[in-house]
Amino acid sequence: MGLLVGCDFSSSPTSRKAIVCARGSQARGRLVLEGLDKLHSLEAFSQWLRKDPAWIGAFDLPFGLPRELVVALGWPLEWEACMRHYAGLSRDEIRRVFAAxxxxxxxxxxxxxxxxxxxxQSSPSMKWVNPPVAFMLHAGVPRLLExxxxxxxxxxxPVPATEESVRVGLEAYPGLIARSVLGNRSYKSDDKAKQTxxxxxxxxxxxxxxxxxxxRWDVRLKLSHAQRDALVDDASGDSLDAVLCLFLAAWAEVQHQQGHLLYGLPQDMDPLEGWIVSA
Known part of the structure; x- marks a missing residue:
């Protein structure tokens, strides 16, 4: 099986709050974590996307807007046209239109x-604060397209669509796995006072x-002692969230190997809204 990636995304990455991307592959029934990349700018993210010619990736950012919203605003009802219209707006314009x-x-x-x-159990993709997922869509999806x-x-x-020539992107939500294991227990915080x-x-x-x-995902993660310690020690949870996305990419790869053309996404998903993988 090929390269897998998982991405904990930020719409405004900095040296203190990076985009974290996990790399791995499946071998002998185990998902092996090969490394973590920390990207401190959106340009670095764009370059990282092009570094390898083929992978299956799961990204913690929404890929679409609610159909109800798009219809109400009179925006294009075809996904790519809608996304290109959305990418042409500023964040201030998005905030103003969505607030209205x-x-x-x-x-x-x-x-x-x-x-x-x-x-x-995810936040609406039009939400612009706490968390600002609308801006994550605005920053991330155009770069995936580019x-x-x-x-x-x-x-x-795409045609030709050989496994060696396609980068596959799936929308992921790390909280889906975390909640299934931990219930309502919190495992991360950017606030040092809450890193308990x-x-x-x-x-x-x-x-x-x-x-x-x-x-329930029927994937087993393989870590070294050093990797496990590093993931536990990152109290922000960003590195762990990237690994959770990698975990979902591994699940999607298995689905594809079993003949699911949409990598485990439902056949009847709304082609304007998108779908969170395995939800």
């Missing part, structure tokens, strides 16, 4: 949701479940 949409709606239903949000990444379910499969022993123990428990196969 929310202001016109009743309390308790301000945001529009994608169909995938309910099973994944790098020629194929997004199953949203684009036609309980969260450290939660990271250990989560890694133990990944390594021993105690998840």
């Amino acid at each position: 949409f929310c202001d016109a709606r009743p309390a308790g239903g301000k945001f529009a949701h994608r169909a995938t949000d309910a099973p994944a 790098a020629g990444v194929y997004l199953p379910g949203l684009q036609p499969r 022993p309980d969260r450290l123990i939660a990271r250990k428990d989560l890694l133990n479940a990944l390594e021993t196969g105690q998840t």
Whole structure:
């Protein structure tokens, strides 16, 4: 099997809060973590996407907007045209348009949701604060397109589409795995005051479940002692989130090997909204 990547994305990466990308591959029934790359700018991310000619990657950022929102705004209903329109807006314009949409709606239903949000328990992709996933989409998806990444379910499969010539990108949500293992226990925080022993123990428990196969994804992670220590010691959880995305990429690779053309995504997914892999 080939190269797998998992990406914990940031729409405004810095030297203190990098984009973290995990690299790995599957061998003899185990997912082997080969390394972590920390990228301190969006340009570095664009370059990283092009570094290898083929991979299956899972990215922690939304790939689409809610159909209800797009229809209400009168934006293109074809995914790529919608994304190119969206990429042409500034973040201030996005904030203003989305705020006006929310202001016109009743309390308790301000945001529009994608169909995938309910099973994944994910934030609406139009949310611009806490977390600013709307800006993650705005920063990430155009760079995936520029790098020629194929997004199953949203684009036609490229031709020729040999395994050696395609970069495959899937939308991922690390919280999907973390919640299945830990329930409501928190395992990370960017706030140093909240980087508690309980969260450290939660990271250990989560890694133990990944390594021993105690998840519904039927993938087992293989780590060195040094890798495990580094993932536990990163109290922000960024490195662990990249590995969780890598884990989902491995699951998608298995689905593809078993004949699922959309890498485990549902055949009836909305081709405008997109879908979180394995949700």
